[in-house]
Amino acid sequence: MSSATTLIVERLGSRRSAHRWVTLLLIAVGFLVLYPVVRMLWRSFVVDGAFSLSAFGQLFEARGFSSMLADTAIYVIGTVIVATLMGGFLAWAMERTDARINAIAGVLPVIPILVPAIGLIFGYLVLFSPESGYANILLRWLLSLETTSGPISIANFPALIFVTAVSFAPMAYMIVSASLRNADPALEEASRVNGASRWRTFWRVTLPTSRTAILSSALMIAILSVGAFTFPLFIGTPANITTASVFVYRGFSSWPPQQDVAIALAVLLTIVVQIAVLAQLRAARAANRAVIAGKRSSASALQPLGPWRWVVRGFIAFYMTAVLLPLLALITASLLPYRGATVSFDNFSLDNYRSVLSDATSREALINSFSFGAIAAVLAMLIAAVLIYAATVRQRSRGIDLVLYVPAAIPNTALAAAFIVAFAGPPFNLYGTAALLILAYITAFLPQASASATAAVSQLNKELVEASYVSAASPLRTARRIIAPQLLPGLFAGWVIVFFLGVNEVTISVLLAGLDTPVVGQVAVEFFESGRVPHVTAMAVLTFIASLVVVALAYKTVSRAAATSR
Amino acid sequence: MGATAVTSDITADMARNADGDDVKVRASNVIKTYPGKDGLVTALKGVSVEIPQGEMAVLLGPSGCGKTTLLRSIAGLERPEGGEISVSGRTVYSSDHKVYLPPERRAVSMVFQSYALWPHMTVAQNIGYPLACRKVAKAQIAERVQQMMDAVHLGKYGHRYPNQLSGGQQQRVALARAIIADADVILFDEPLSNVDARVREEIRKQIIALQAEFNFAGIYVTHDQVEAGAIATKLIVMNHGEIAQVGRPQELYDNPVSRYVASFMGTTTEVSGTATSIDGMVALDTAVGRVIGKPTSAIVDGDRAVGVFRPEWGHVVHEHPGADHNVWPCVVKLKSFMGAHMEVVVELRTSSGAPVEATVAAPRGSGLREGQCYYLHVPSADLCVLPEGEQ
Numbered sequence: 001m002s003s004a005t006t007l008i009v010e011r012l013g014s015r016r017s018a019h020r021w022v023t024l025l026l027i028a029v030g031f032l033v034l035y036p037v038v039r040m041l042w043r044s045f046v047v048d049g050a051f052s053l054s055a056f057g058q059l060f061e062a063r064g065f066s067s068m069l070a071d072t073a074i075y076v077i078g079t080v081i082v083a084t085l086m087g088g089f090l091a092w093a094m095e096r097t098d099a100r101i102n103a104i105a106g107v108l109p110v111i112p113i114l115v116p117a118i119g120l121i122f123g124y125l126v127l128f129s130p131e132s133g134y135a136n137i138l139l140r141w142l143l144s145l146e147t148t149s150g151p152i153s154i155a156n157f158p159a160l161i162f163v164t165a166v167s168f169a170p171m172a173y174m175i176v177s178a179s180l181r182n183a184d185p186a187l188e189e190a191s192r193v194n195g196a197s198r199w200r201t202f203w204r205v206t207l208p209t210s211r212t213a214i215l216s217s218a219l220m221i222a223i224l225s226v227g228a229f230t231f232p233l234f235i236g237t238p239a240n241i242t243t244a245s246v247f248v249y250r251g252f253s254s255w256p257p258q259q260d261v262a263i264a265l266a267v268l269l270t271i272v273v274q275i276a277v278l279a280q281l282r283a284a285r286a287a288n289r290a291v292i293a294g295k296r297s298s299a300s301a302l303q304p305l306g307p308w309r310w311v312v313r314g315f316i317a318f319y320m321t322a323v324l325l326p327l328l329a330l331i332t333a334s335l336l337p338y339r340g341a342t343v344s345f346d347n348f349s350l351d352n353y354r355s356v357l358s359d360a361t362s363r364e365a366l367i368n369s370f371s372f373g374a375i376a377a378v379l380a381m382l383i384a385a386v387l388i389y390a391a392t393v394r395q396r397s398r399g400i401d402l403v404l405y406v407p408a409a410i411p412n413t414a415l416a417a418a419f420i421v422a423f424a425g426p427p428f429n430l431y432g433t434a435a436l437l438i439l440a441y442i443t444a445f446l447p448q449a450s451a452s453a454t455a456a457v458s459q460l461n462k463e464l465v466e467a468s469y470v471s472a473a474s475p476l477r478t479a480r481r482i483i484a485p486q487l488l489p490g491l492f493a494g495w496v497i498v499f500f501l502g503v504n505e506v507t508i509s510v511l512l513a514g515l516d517t518p519v520v521g522q523v524a525v526e527f528f529e530s531g532r533v534p535h536v537t538a539m540a541v542l543t544f545i546a547s548l549v550v551v552a553l554a555y556k557t558v559s560r561a562a563a564t565s566r
Numbered sequence: 567m568g569a570t571a572v573t574s575d576i577t578a579d580m581a582r583n584a585d586g587d588d589v590k591v592r593a594s595n596v597i598k599t600y601p602g603k604d605g606l607v608t609a610l611k612g613v614s615v616e617i618p619q620g621e622m623a624v625l626l627g628p629s630g631c632g633k634t635t636l637l638r639s640i641a642g643l644e645r646p647e648g649g650e651i652s653v654s655g656r657t658v659y660s661s662d663h664k665v666y667l668p669p670e671r672r673a674v675s676m677v678f679q680s681y682a683l684w685p686h687m688t689v690a691q692n693i694g695y696p697l698a699c700r701k702v703a704k705a706q707i708a709e710r711v712q713q714m715m716d717a718v719h720l721g722k723y724g725h726r727y728p729n730q731l732s733g734g735q736q737q738r739v740a741l742a743r744a745i746i747a748d749a750d751v752i753l754f755d756e757p758l759s760n761v762d763a764r765v766r767e768e769i770r771k772q773i774i775a776l777q778a779e780f781n782f783a784g785i786y787v788t789h790d791q792v793e794a795g796a797i798a799t800k801l802i803v804m805n806h807g808e809i810a811q812v813g814r815p816q817e818l819y820d821n822p823v824s825r826y827v828a829s830f831m832g833t834t835t836e837v838s839g840t841a842t843s844i845d846g847m848v849a850l851d852t853a854v855g856r857v858i859g860k861p862t863s864a865i866v867d868g869d870r871a872v873g874v875f876r877p878e879w880g881h882v883v884h885e886h887p888g889a890d891h892n893v894w895p896c897v898v899k900l901k902s903f904m905g906a907h908m909e910v911v912v913e914l915r916t917s918s919g920a921p922v923e924a925t926v927a928a929p930r931g932s933g934l935r936e937g938q939c940y941y942l943h944v945p946s947a948d949l950c951v952l953p954e955g956e957q
């Protein structure tokens with residue numbers, strides 16, 4: 001960045017003290033991010049002051065360890081294949097063919113934020129529960145089956161992998177479609193002009209040009225699925241599938257506790273994910289390099305598929321159904337008094353909602369989740385905005401990047417384990433407190449907050465700021481009237497993302513929330529394990545609606561703030 | 567090159583003006599470097615300028631020669647490494663005295679190449695902002711903003727947002743915003759490079775009119791020689807972070823001190839040879855024989871020098887004009903229609919064999935035919951003799 005901007009930003013507040021505050025903040029956040037991990041590593045590698053691998057010996061001999069390894073491998077490999085295929089195919093269909101549906105292309109990237117895992121999972125559970133699942137009832141009727149259960153069960157690997165892949169596919173979609181957008185479609189046209197068939201072009205040109213993007217997205221999904229907890233917990237448990245993150249959770253929550261084994265596994269997970277993250281960074285860099293420089297041709301990128309168009313559109317419709325149908329089922333189920341009640345208007349009632357709201361624990365959980373989510377989102381955005389602004393100004397971003405993006409490389413189960421090791425006992429004694437949850441949310445979602453803050457800061461136009469100075473505006477006025485209104489929309493978008501992630505968080509919540517601080521994710525697990533599925537559905541719907549209301553209200557406030565600061 | 571001579575010229579000027587006059591911007595020996603890929607890039611190598619009230623100084627030069635850097639150093643958006651800058655008699659930057667005033671405390675305003683209108687403010691709010699910053703009363707701001715909008719023909723657009731305006735309208739908002747606070751000095755960084763040709767001319771006239779009305783000292787950056795000539799009362803040609811020549815546009819066009827300035831100001835034909843001075847004029851021994859012209863900077867006898875003339879200084883005639891020098895037999899190679907006149911490329915016969923080509927303007931209907939022989943005459947009072955230099 002130019003020295004001019006440095007000059008101007010240095011003067012926001014007195015130079016020295018601003019630098020000192022940024023350094024202090026960086027140290028504080030660095031402590032929050034790195035200390036738990038270091039403590040966790042220390043605890044599993046150092047016994048009585050000497051280096052030791054005994055914790056891992058214990059882990060390898062733990063009951064169920066080898067079947068956990070196998071389950072994890074099947075789950076991760078299966079999810080990577082299915083989600084990458086789904087997302088990659090959607091990306092190709094949307095970016096390169098006339099099967100594209102604009103409205104859906106816009107919706108796909110926000111699905112992971114808008115459709116929380118818990119909503120999707122319980123939607124599938126109500127659709128496919130063996131006796132009372134709506135889809136199963138419908139299928140039995142359509143196929144005139146005489147049985148009272150089946151034909152489809154989701155208590156198995158294929159279903160677990162499919163549901164996870166539906167949720168992760170948008171990640172692959174975003175990475176691959178970005179690479180397709182950047183690659184000039186003229187490359188493909190050149191191939192067609194030179195006599196290659198459509199399919200030959202696809203195999204020989206389109207696929208190779210997106211190879212690095214596909215690799216990058218496959219690694220991304222591998223990272224996500226190694227750390228995934230919610231899917232294997234709710235869908236895998238009834239099928240006796242135990243993946244690594246569930247194993248860690250059980251180590252903490254079962255009786256007798258096996259903390260050391262759980263922590264050793266968390267360390268192992270972290271190490272495996274580090275390797276994947278490094279590979280992913282390389283692949284992503286290569287994918288960016290593969291962007292073809294020079295002027296893009298204006299040629300239409302969308303090639304006609306002829307009759308195949310409807311086949312491809314059929315797949316797009318199938319995917320959208322796989323996302324939306326469970327949500328519909330979820331809402332329906334939340335209005336029915338018990339699992340398996342006939343779907344009819346007479347049976348609809350708000351009883352589940354009433355009991356969720358009158359039950360002290362679940363009511364408190366809702367309130368807690370919303371306040372913790374909102375607070376964590378504000379703090380995470382503040383931290384990210386300040387540090388990223390400082391990084392662009394100082395031109396030294398190594399330390400700042402490290403602190404902000406390290407949490408992306410730690411699976412949430414491992415992060416929660418590390419927080420327990422570091423902060424649960426003395427000297428902090430934070431176990432079960434709101435502070436611990438909020439700190440953990442902030443840490444876990446710093447990468448998402450930083451991505452939004454980076455986007456917001458990079459949109460900040462240098463000349464608009466300079467124009468304010470040459471209009472004789474003081475640094476303070478410039479910050480309030482020019483910089484803040486420009487940053488606010490981008491930072492607000494980041495706030496919404498972190499807020500949604502925080503409210504719907506399960507993995508960390510279930511390990512860190514204590515009896516006095518119930519939160520939605522943890523209460524959902526409790527309800528599920530005690531068989532109160534209708535209550536979980538009602539809570540999931542309530543959470544979703546309430547988050548939308550909160551976002552709408554917050555949006556109003558923010559736009560009013562932006563308006564008054566004019 | 568001529569740079570040292572120019573600097574001393576300016577120092578003399580400064581001495582003349584030193585007694586508290588109407589000079590609004592004075593920069594002396596400003597040095598500015600940027601960190602580049604391999605070592606430092608020196609964007610300004612000790613530049614000195616001064617601009618009195620009511621003048622429009624145009625900084626002209628090819629892209630990358632340091633025009634924007636000079637402007638931004640004056641505005642306070644860049645901090646130079648050396649030299650001194652004063653605005654309205656107040657030192658705003660001095661390397662010796664460790665003075666640096668931030669932009670908002672200099673009496674300067676600026677029009678940006680990108681307009682830099684704030685997208686979240688209406689036209690009226692954009693224009694009124696500099697007054698609000700100066701703590702002017704609300705009612706008064708509203709009144710001044712309306713006057714200003716009327717002055718730039720934007721009277722009815724006060725409630726629009728910048729993205730609802732055309733490029734030319736946006737540019738006029740930027741102008742109004744720069745002028746409304748009545749700053750002593752207004753800086754323009756290529757303000758017209760983003761609007762189309764017709765609008766460009768219109769806004770250029772508006773800038774001239776606004777200057778007549780508000781009487782500010784202006785510094786205007788452009789790389790377009792025609793635009794520079796149209797708007798400048800003082801033209802400053804820059805070359806690689808140095809000032810090549812300063813003067814009225816006509817002076818720079820007629821009497822350039824270097825081949826760089828000569829060619830930057832318009833088309834030229836060059837013939838090079840060895841110089842000998844004869845009572846005030848310089849004679850050159852060239853491949854086309856003896857060429858006599860006026861020296862516009864110091865020429866040493868026996869040095870290589872270049873005779874330079876512009877198309878309209880040369881005359882292609884049927885009969886020998888009778889002058890005893892600067893007359894050459896020539897063949898017309900190419901005629902092109904340029905609107906007001908014809909442009910003719912002629913070939914001069916040389917002693918060495920390699921022909922010399924010259925570009926000459928001829929009135930329409932002068933009956934010149936391609937392939938025919940004529941005489942080319944360039945009066946010695948017009949032709950400039952310039953040092954060979956690096957170009």
Ligand SMILES: Nc1ncnc2c1ncn2[C@@H]1O[C@H](COP(=O)(O)OP(=O)(O)O)[C@@H](O)[C@H]1O
Binds near residue numbers: 002003607630633635
């Ligand atoms: N912020 C900057 N960082 C590094 N180099 C710069 C910067 N701004 C300008 N320069 C360099 O300084 C020189 C002069 O630039 P500039 O003043 O913008 O030229 P002009 O406006 O005449 O086109 C160029 O070589 C340019 O590359």
Ligand SMILES: [Mg+2]
Binds near residue numbers: 630633634
């Ligand atoms: Mg420039």
